[in-house]
Amino acid sequence: MVKTPNEYQSAYLEIAKEFCKRKLDLRGEENLPEKIQNYIGSITIEDEIVMANLKSHPDLYVENVLKIIGSVDDLRKALAEHVKVEKVVNEKVSGYKRHNVLYNIANEAYAICCITEKDKIHSEIQFIENSNSINDILDYWQMYESLK
Known part of the structure; x- marks a missing residue:
């Protein structure tokens, strides 16, 4: 068929x-x-x-x-083995807790995310930038942090 x-x-x-x-x-x-x-x-x-x-x-x-x-649990474990948090900057904006996070994915890719806690249960994540170059992502991190 x-x-x-x-x-x-x-x-x-x-x-x-x-x-x-x-x-x-x-x-x-x-x-x-x-x-x-x-x-x-x-x-x-x-x-x-x-x-x-x-x-x-x-x-x-x-x-x-x-x-x-x-299994999603197996996927979570595999991701955890390859994703490392390099830096976290915590701040409070208008009563909301925000966490700017620099991720290193197996030394091959990098990402900057902003995680905002809406309440005790809910949060929002925003991808700010990602790159395969550590230099590019560090330059962006530095620029992003200097704007605050």
């Missing part, structure tokens, strides 16, 4: 990759199957045969995408 032997498997992989880019929340995996199912229900695949297969067997797609993604 499909044009190539691995077409369904390729669809599982593409769905898993797109889900991780757009919808994966690393704070917990308790609703992960439901979130994947909702995501699968919202997408359209150009290949009509694969799309028909997805619509007729959505549980199979959820199961296979879950297998590809694996």
Whole structure:
């Protein structure tokens, strides 16, 4: 029925990759199957045969995408092994606690983020800058901090 032997498997992989880019929340995996199912229900695949297969067997797609993604806890651990906080500058602005953070990702990529605590439960994160060059990110960090 499909044009190539691995077409369904390729669809599982593409769905898993797109889900991780757009919808994966690393704070917990308790609703992960439901979130994947909702995501699968919202997408359209150009290949009509694969799309028909997805619509007729959505549980199979959820199961296979879950297998590809694996445990969110394992992903968290892997990230923690490669992401290091180099510097944190804490401040209070209009009653809100803010944390400017310089991240080092396996000495290959760097990012500056601002995390603002909205209340005891909620926070907001904003990516300020990222670069593969430590010099570029340090220059940006220095400039960003001097503006305060």
